Amino acid sequence: MAGPLYARYIPEKAPTKTKASVQSIEAPEAQKYALSARPAKKEKKEREQPKKRKRDKHEESEEEEASKKHKVADAVREEPEQAAQAIEEEQPELHDLVPLPQPEPVPEPDYKPTFSALPPWLAHPITVTSRATTPFSTLPIDTKLVSHLNQKGYTEAFAVQSAVLPLLLPGPKHHAGDICVSAATGSGKTLAYVLPMVESMRHRVVTKLQGLVVVPTRELVAQAREIAELCSVGTGLKVGTAVGNHSFAAEQEMLVKKGRRYDPEKYKILQAKAKERILYGTAEQDAYLDDAVDMLPGHVPEYESKVDILVCTPGRLVEHIQSTTGFSLDDVQWLVIDEADRLLDQSFQEWVGVVMAALQAEKPYEEMNARDQVLSKMWYPPERRTVRKVILSATMTRDLSKLDTLRLRRPKLVVIEDAGELAGQEANLQDTLAAASGAIFELPPTLKEWAIPVGDGSDKPLYLLRLLQTHILHENEAKARARLEDSTASGSGDEDDSSSVLSDSSSDNTTQQPPTQKLTPYHAATPKALSPASYTFDQLRRPNLHLNHRIRNPPLPPPHLPAPALRPLTTLLTKSSATSTGRKTLSRFRSGTLRILIATDRASRGLDIPELAHIINYDIPRSVTSYVHRVGRTARAGREGEAWTLFTDGEEIRRGGRKVERVKIVPAEAREEYEEALGKLKGDVEGAGR
């Protein structure tokens, strides 16, 4: 009998479905056992008519199912509660699927590669501890030079010098190949390359450009030149520079001497070339031929270098290679690249390619000396000179694509590592940072680093002001005072009155001042602060002015300080400062006339101011490299120094996997004056922009 056309709808419960699925999982098992219990004959019969049986079974089960449903529907209609209970009882107990128990995973050892992608010389550098020093007298250096160095206070070779000098000077440890050096800022790298260069040229007869030193900035050129001149005393070697602080023509004049030589044969060749050029236009556009035309009959022009060692910036070097007649690198024996990572990072008119080509270039036949001319006509060409290359940095690159451009010959890498407790931290830093950027980083072991939280950064100038007042100037003034008292007691004070700064500034706060004339001896020796910063106050458009303004116009002269107001002691050094202004600023800072220098990253490389005691990173540097070079302006040549970094809420400063020690500073209490000054400054800037 067919069921009713309609009935109350009872949704199927999930367990019913689950039951079905459980049943369907269990069914084959049950069937298996059921089948195995049947007699073999029946089994055979079943096998013979499997399709029919299956279909019949299927129809039967459908009928059963339908009649069951009808029964349930009837029961529900008659006794709904009992029916529901019965249905529930019918439900089998269900369990979720549980993952099978698994064995404990076997811990995998940390991956330690047994190979390195770096070539052996980079992967296994010569490492030397930063404490290894050697007396200069034990090194194969001219005795006069040793005593001159001693007089100037250079008695012991620093670690980098102790490691590099034997490799570059003649002797049992001499290395016939190129050297790369990674050593901390202020560790004495300049002397490490200048000394062997000068020693190798000591007995030269005529002036030839034999040593080429390339550095990135003008300040570095001046410093390297100073050291080169110190080492060249008594040798007659001439040191020149090319940086663009003179006109190009004046610089050409300083580098190359134009002369003439009687050589009728060569004269004929040159005349022929010159005629060719005149006939065919611009066949060979070189000033050399122009000069030849102006020569006396039978004479040819002859150019000589006026310098033995040239210290230069890469851009200016390229200009001279390309445009100065008679300037050549044919006799160069030494190529030094200081601050190599920076120089290789920036193209500077593709300087590496130009210099390498100039070093490789064959001399034209007519410019060869007689011996080479004879040899060049023979079966084998004249011997090629080898140029010794010395590549240095405190953040040495291990980027092979960059180093390859220098065509290094049998190179060796020397790394000066920090000894003692700090070495672990450095190693960490090196591991993590070297892995991240492919560079090696070194920091001076005598450097102390501090981090100062400044909230959201909106009050940074006030934090800076307080830092200067409480930790830097205050401390220094206290030290100066103590030294003053000592010397006054011993009566050894230098009476030289060069301290106009202290006397000037005393007008701000006369009652606070110690007797000014007595402070003078400590002036030059008073530690100073440099505050490299990159500013981001976009709304003010002239950000440097902002910081300078804050320091030069402190909201209130700090009454508790024996120091004068900061205004006359502070100045700016930016990239846009003209060369002469920059030089003057630096010399005033060196002498102690100025105590606070607000600088950009221009001052972060190579600047050597021995007395500089504090670096303040007003903003967190953009890279680790930048941090290393900035803080490296202090703690130089084994002196102590401190680096302070202001950081905002979202920033963090870590070193060697740990946070740099924090110092809490309460910002200077001058908010109202600060806001007022900011408003005034904004007005000034907007006024100036109109």
Ligand SMILES: Nc1ncnc2c1ncn2[C@@H]1O[C@H](COP(=O)(O)OP(=O)(O)OP(=O)(O)O)[C@@H](O)[C@H]1O
């Ligand atoms: N053997 C020495 N004895 C005493 N002072 C030294 C010695 N060698 C170098 N110095 C001094 O150490 C200071 C730092 O030297 P230098 O500028 O060569 O360091 P650097 O390693 O090139 O630093 P940077 O990487 O920052 O350029 C200089 O003032 C220099 O005169």
